[in-house]
Amino acid sequence: MALGSSNIPWIFKYRPRTLSDYIDQEEAKNKLIEWIKRFPNTEYKAALLYGPPGTGKTTLVECLARDLGYEVVEMNASDFRRMQDIERIAIASADKAGLFGRRRLILLDEVDGINAKADLGGLEAVLRLIEITRVPVIMTANDPWSPNLRPLRNVSLAIEVKKLSEGNVVKLLKKICLSEKIECDDEALKEIARRSEGDLRSAINDLESVARGVKKISLDYVREILGYRDRERNPFETLGRIFSARSARAAKAAAGSSQLDNEMLMQWINENIPAQMQDPEDLWRAYEALSRADVYMGRIVKTGNWDLLSYAIDLMSAGVAMAKKSTERRWVSYRFPEKIRLMMRTKEARGVRDDIARLIASHDKISTSTAKNHVIPYLMIIFRNNPTEAAKIALGMKMSDTMIEYLAGPRAKEVISIVKELEKKIPSRESVEKKQVEAKTEAKKPEQQPKTRKEEKPGKGVGLDRFIK
Ligand SMILES: Nc1ncnc2c1ncn2[C@@H]1O[C@H](COP(=O)(O)OP(=O)(O)OP(=O)(O)O)[C@@H](O)[C@H]1O
Ligand SMILES: [Mg+2]
Structure with a gap:
């Protein structure tokens, strides 16, 4: 299936490439630029960008690297485990005669994801990297006070990335609407911005959820769609937890704590499996689990045997989560089930419900x-x-x-x-x-x-x- 530009989630499509497109965050931007320009004549060899999700930490590093001509060597939490890898990367990164002879910086994204127990030795490895590195190390984290991060805080320049102001979020959403040729009331955009609480990723995702397939967005329409979602206690969160669950138990817990009823949850999972899984075997296993869940749901109705419900829930949560063999975490925006969207589109349908x-x-x-x-x-x-x-x-x-x-x-x-x-x-x-x-x-x-x-x-x-x- 060809992936046209219309299929690219908007948070990627509208991700700034250069600092001139990167809005707000003046303080963080200036602090980081100043530090990296002075490197290695700096107090710290690492910087720690911290702040709430979706506020542009990763994007800032990418824009800065592009503008200042750095090549980004990115590592994620699972790489932190092997000390020899760290040494190798530190040495290789320092070699300035690398690809195109460009300078490098090392990005350790989401270091608060390092689990002190599961990623045994991960923290020591990062500390070691900061000790021996000859190129700037930039880390990002949501919660700078996480106990895991304490040793890292001591060896890095902490830079806060704040929530974006509502006005700035609206400005960016307006730009997207313009380029997508969507007519959008100011009040509607303000409502999306207000709900996002400074998280641009969720604001852009919400806009995409609301706008897909329509040409005009009103305040009422936004309230209708997003209000529905909120009442269901954020299905995106439930989906995220199910799809990223590393154990059957975690997946079941996610399904169990969801406000979504089982039928709706099945719809959400069904709609989002293809975006979450690429491997045909994974896909096959996931759909197999989901269709068996569906069979159980059918049997419950026919026989009235409600004991079967727990099997159905196990299959749609743990069955789907465990279908994925690779542990790689992909970030994708979750899609609104088409069926629910259609239902939401008319007030009438909700009235009927x-x-x-x-x-x-x-x-x-x-x-x-x-x-x-x-x-x-x-x-x-x-x-x-x-x-x-x-x-x-x-x-x-x-x-x-x-x-x-x-x-x-x-x-x-x-x-x-x-x-x-x-x-x-x-x-x-x-x-x-x-x-x-x-x-x-x-x-x-x-x-x-x-x-x-x-x-x-x-x-x-x-x-x-x-x-x-
Ligand atoms: N300052 C900004 N200007 C323009 N777009 C932004 C800005 N900050 C974030 N975005 C948009 O929001 C999306 C999410 O940003 P990003 O991934 O950098 O957030 P993050 O802070 O790294 O989040 P997390 O903590 O979850 O990793 C980006 O893809 C981009 O489209
Ligand atoms: Mg990030």
Whole structure:
């Protein structure tokens, strides 16, 4: 599959190449430039750029290197383990007659990722590197106070990279909109910037999430899409944790702590597997695990055996995470599941979801949020897998056609036609029941007429539980 420029995540597409495109962070920029220009006549042989995620630490090093003509020798945490590698790199980097005769600098990105226990000897190796290096060493970290970093703090020039101001984030987002030919309200961009809390990566990702496939972005639209995401307690975080999990337990924990219901989580994982995995065998294993999870979900609906749920969750989390054999961590932006995006695009669809939630809530005496998170997802599975049962539920709860369409998706027509079939039989049954009731109560109280399905009001029909056997 060819990767056109439209497929490049915007955080890469709009990553500054030179310092002139790199916005804000004047203090950090100047401090770093001044230090590197004076090198090796400096107090420290290493600089430690620290600050919150997505504020441009790695980008700053890249821009600076390009502008000042440095070649970047990058190492990551897993390289830190072998002392002999460190020595080799230190010596090789010092050799100025390298490729194109350019000067070099060593970038140790995300040093707070060094795990003192797992990467045994990692810290000592870095300290050793700083001791023997003849070229500048630049480290980046999020949390400068992490105990792991204490020894590194003592031997480096600490430079703070701050959160970006809202105004600067908006400025950058505006530039992106201009180049993507997207019409965007200022208020909408401000809303994205406000939510990003100075994290440009998340601001750009949010803009891309919101803007993909549309030409105009309004404040309402941003609130709708991002608000939905926030309520689900940031699916990006859950996905990140699942895909980068190094153990089955960690992957399961990520799925378990997610606010996403299982059906939605499956959608998110499904949408993002191809971006996360390139190796065909990895992909095959991941999809295999996901499809087995799907089978279990189907069985739960058919048999009512909820014990199977834990297998389904294991497969979609640990099964998918462990499908990836290489431990290489790729950074990719997560995609919004197409299905959910389409659903979010119309207010109407959300309105329908809320209506269904209210209907279930009044019917089953539960809260609307429980209905939304715990009942609707299962109804969706039933409606998409078992039209006959779905029709009975729809009828019992007096659901409107739009509600059925929402729950059954591609199978809506089937469900609706079964409902119509059943409806033909029901009036006679209702009138029989009515007669029986009237006979018993001898018309003491006027009995409320059962509402017709068309009225779309919460019904008091057959209980949901009866159908989930
Ligand atoms: N000052 C900036 N000017 C323009 N774009 C920026 C700036 N800072 C960050 N970006 C954008 O945000 C993205 C993330 O930046 P970067 O990867 O450098 O953050 P980071 O601080 O290294 O984050 P982390 O701590 O997660 O590694 C970049 O790809 C770039 O598009
Ligand atoms: Mg970085």
